[in-house]
Structure formats: C-alpha cells, structure tokens
Amino acid sequence: MTVDKPGVLLVNLGTPDAPTTAAVKRYLKQFLSDKRVVDVPDLFWQPILRGAILPFRSPRVAKLYASVWMEGGSPLLVFSQQQRDALAQKTDMPVALGMSYGNPSLQHAVDTLLDQGVTRLIVLPLYPQFSSSTVSAVWDGLYNTFRKRRTMPAIKFIRDYATHPHYIEALKDSVQRSFAEHGKPDLLLLSFHGIPQRFADQGDDYPKRCEQTYHALAAALGLSSEQIMMTYQSRFGREPWLMPYTDETIKTLPDKGIRHIQVMSPGFSADCLETLEEISGENREYFMHAGGESFHYIPALNADPLHIDMMLALVNQFKWSQPNQII
Structure with missing residues (x-):
C-alpha cells in the first residue's frame, strides 16, 4: 500500500547567481527566451536577444x-528562502523552493521533495495575481520537469490568491505599520508589475486580479479613491x-x-530588484526631483508572520484532499 505524503513546492521567478555580467547574461537569456x-x-527574437539585448x-x-x-x-x-524555512516550521509537510529561471531550479526542488517520499505535490506559485x-x-x-518521467505525484496547483482574506489582512497590517511610523501620506500608491496590454486583450485576467486586490485593500483600509491609486511598473520593449x-x-x-x-x-x-532598486531607488528620485517632499517604500510581505500564516492556510486546504487527484 502506497503511503500518501503531501509536500509543498513554493515557486518564484528567479534570480542571477551573482551580480556579474556573465551571471546576469545567463539568467536573462533563459528568462527572455521563454515564450x-x-x-x-525565435527567428526574429533570438538574433535581437543575443546580438543586442544581452550584450x-x-x-x-x-x-x-x-x-x-x-x-x-x-x-x-x-527572502524566498526565509519564506520556505518559516513555512516549514509551521507544517509537518516537506517544503521546497524552486525558481522558474535560474537556481534553485524547479527540477531540483521537485527532486528534493520526491526524494523525501512525497506522493502529492501542493504547488504554490508566489504570485498573488x-x-x-x-x-x-x-x-x-x-510539465517539462515531469514529461520524461515514468511516474508523477498527484498535483494541486494554486492559481493565485489575489483576494484571499489572509493576504489582504497582511497587506493591511503592513500599510498600517508604515502609516504609524511615517504618518499618513497624501497618497498610497499600489504599483503592480506590468504586462503587455496585448496579453490582457488576448484573455490574461491579470489586470482584473490586480484591480480586485486594489479594491479589497482600499476597503480594508477605509481609503477613498483620492487616497489610494494603482499603477503598473517595469515595462519592457516598445509595445x-x-x-x-x-x-x-x-x-x-x-x-x-x-x-x-x-x-x-x-x-x-x-x-527584489524591481522593488528595491526600481521603486525605492529610481522612482523615489523621480518623485523628489519633481518636487515631492516625502517618499516611503513599504516593503514586500517577505517572511512576515501574517504572510506565512496565509501560505499555511492556502496549502492546508489541500493537505487532506484526495491523494490521487490531479486538479
């Protein structure tokens, strides 16, 4: 008789192995080659990527x-490793961390869990929207990890958690702590990572999920549309x-x-780079240069206890689900 053993796979985007040109080039090549x-x-993109963008x-x-x-x-x-370790301390399930690009790879993370006898994989991509x-x-x-294997575990894949009550509560608590430390600002700006408008036009519901997070947090904080707004950052290319x-x-x-x-x-x-350098660095300079007087970046939830509690709530939903079910 096979013993049912669930395990948790946390996944984030990825990162270079070092802050060097060679390491960044390897990382960007893998990242920007993903369709x-x-x-x-590829006939058009790869020559541009290899000949102009990467160098x-x-x-x-x-x-x-x-x-x-x-x-x-x-x-x-x-911070992702801290999240993995904090979640592992709160559950008896094995927890591994994998990245879509770079290291630790998804392959390595999956192997780590399977080597511990995991038969049911609870996958939590760390993208709220x-x-x-x-x-x-x-x-x-x-799919690429399992396509050459003769067997695979049951899988539960968590699509996102844009309006999960524990997520909104963690965001609310983070904002309130910032307000208490720095004073209530004229405006709370929620900056989400952008995607090409074309993706949304073709059916990607990402902007709707961002808007739902925005409205849920605004309601939780009791802020009006004059006190809170949302924007999109990190655009790439000309479209x-x-x-x-x-x-x-x-x-x-x-x-x-x-x-x-x-x-x-x-x-x-x-x-990550997009929050610490782009928002807290580059965009701070834009604001102050334009005549702003006070700019404070509110850190990501990282390994905040409320954030880890949210992860625990998400994975626990499927800890006792049917072991032979692929959802």
Whole structure:
C-alpha cells in the first residue's frame, strides 16, 4: 500500500547567481527566451536577444543587482528562502523552493521533495495575481520537469490568491505599520508589475486580479479613491503595456499637490530588484526631483508572520484532499 505524503513546492521567478555580467547574461537569456514572457518567433527574437539585448543590457542590470545584493545572495533568493524555512516550521509537510529561471531550479526542488517520499505535490506559485507570463510559466516548468518521467505525484496547483482574506489582512497590517511610523501620506500608491496590454486583450485576467486586490485593500483600509491609486511598473520593449505607468504617474504627483506618498508593490511576494532598486531607488528620485517632499517604500510581505500564516492556510486546504487527484 502506497503511503500518501503531501509536500509543498513554493515557486518564484528567479534570480542571477551573482551580480556579474556573465551571471546576469545567463539568467536573462533563459528568462527572455521563454515564450510566456516574450512571444515573438525565435527567428526574429533570438538574433535581437543575443546580438543586442544581452550584450548591452547585462552589464547595466548587473550593476543594478550589485546595488541591492545581500550577504546571502539576491534579495529575491534570500527572502524566498526565509519564506520556505518559516513555512516549514509551521507544517509537518516537506517544503521546497524552486525558481522558474535560474537556481534553485524547479527540477531540483521537485527532486528534493520526491526524494523525501512525497506522493502529492501542493504547488504554490508566489504570485498573488495570476498572469500567463508568471503562473502559467510555472505550469510549463512542471510539465517539462515531469514529461520524461515514468511516474508523477498527484498535483494541486494554486492559481493565485489575489483576494484571499489572509493576504489582504497582511497587506493591511503592513500599510498600517508604515502609516504609524511615517504618518499618513497624501497618497498610497499600489504599483503592480506590468504586462503587455496585448496579453490582457488576448484573455490574461491579470489586470482584473490586480484591480480586485486594489479594491479589497482600499476597503480594508477605509481609503477613498483620492487616497489610494494603482499603477503598473517595469515595462519592457516598445509595445503598449498596462497603464497608468508608475514612473510617469509619480513624476506628475507633486504638481497636483501630492507631496507625501507611500508606495507598495502588492504583486511581489518578496522584495527584489524591481522593488528595491526600481521603486525605492529610481522612482523615489523621480518623485523628489519633481518636487515631492516625502517618499516611503513599504516593503514586500517577505517572511512576515501574517504572510506565512496565509501560505499555511492556502496549502492546508489541500493537505487532506484526495491523494490521487490531479486538479
């Protein structure tokens, strides 16, 4: 008789192994070659990627990573490992961490769990709002991991948690702590990672999920539309992305009399280059240069106890589900 043993696989985007041009180039090559991220045919895209983007973008991005690098590695890796360890302390299920790109790989994480006898895999992509460019890429990665195996565990795949009560409560608590420390701002800005508008037009419900998070948090905090707004950051390439853009919006706020803002990025479960350098660094400079007086970045939830409690609630939903079910 096979003993049913559930295990948890946490998945995030990934990171270079080091803040060097070579490491960043390897990472970006894998990331930007994924059709979920850039869906341009290889015949056209790969020459551009290899001949122009990687040689010129990698050194610049390496310097940005170096500006936020931590003793244990990139912020995303360090905080994701802390999340894995904190969740493991709260459950008797094995917990492993894998990345869609870079290390630790999905393959390594899955092998780690299967080596411990896991027969039922509970997969939690650490993206609060579903997008085909992130969550579906995790599904693709799992397919590639298992497609050459003669067996596989039962799988429960958690699509997202954009309005989960524990998630909204954790965000609310984080905002309230920031308000208590820095004072209530003229505006709370929620900056979500962007995707091409074309993806949404083709059916990706990511912007709807972001809007649902925004409305749920605004209601929980009791803030009006004049006190809280949402934007999209980190656009790449020339085609239109979801609007309004974070950087362009921030530059206009001081002229509207908004001199004190606090910014959080609820779409990031862990702080990373896009929050620590792009938001807390680059966009802070935009705001202050435009006449702003006070800018505070509210950190991602990282390994905050309420965030870990949310993860525990999510995975526990499927700890006692039918062992032979692939959902």
